[in-house]
Amino acid sequence: MEVQYDRENEWYIVKEKIDNQTFFMEFQLYDETDDTLYFNICMGIYNKRKHAERNENEARMTGLNPIKSVMTAMKAFDLLEKEVLERRQGKRKHISCGWVDNRRRDTYYKFLSKRGYQYGNIGRYKCIYKVYE
Secondary structure, eight states, rough: OOOOOTTTTTEEEEEEEEEEEEEEEEEEEEEEOSSSSEEEEEEEEEGGGGGGHHHHHTTOOOOSSHHHHHHHHHHHHHHHHHHHHHHHSSSSSEEEEEOHHHHHHHHHHHHHHHTOEEEEEEEEEEEEEEEEO
């Protein structure tokens, strides 16, 4: 498992096969000020690439192997967080995560709260976030 960098979109990406599905997690740079970089966490599992966006828009439960998915997500998160913090030194980093339903919100918070993340708002949207100085 390794982190790939998409220069065009300024995204850090990890993709990993889990049985016959593909897991992906992305840290997407969506805003930048003089002193702060703002990243969004995006994660999903799909059978076919063409269905990835549809699965997310319709909030489908697509993972067939929950244990492997959780273990892969934990590893991917650690790799991406480390990469973002090491590569983009000199600026604060604001990393946030949104959700599409309460089940996902609770799962994300259970994992992220142990790493210092907390509930908050970005504009009018609720999120789970952490600011790295």
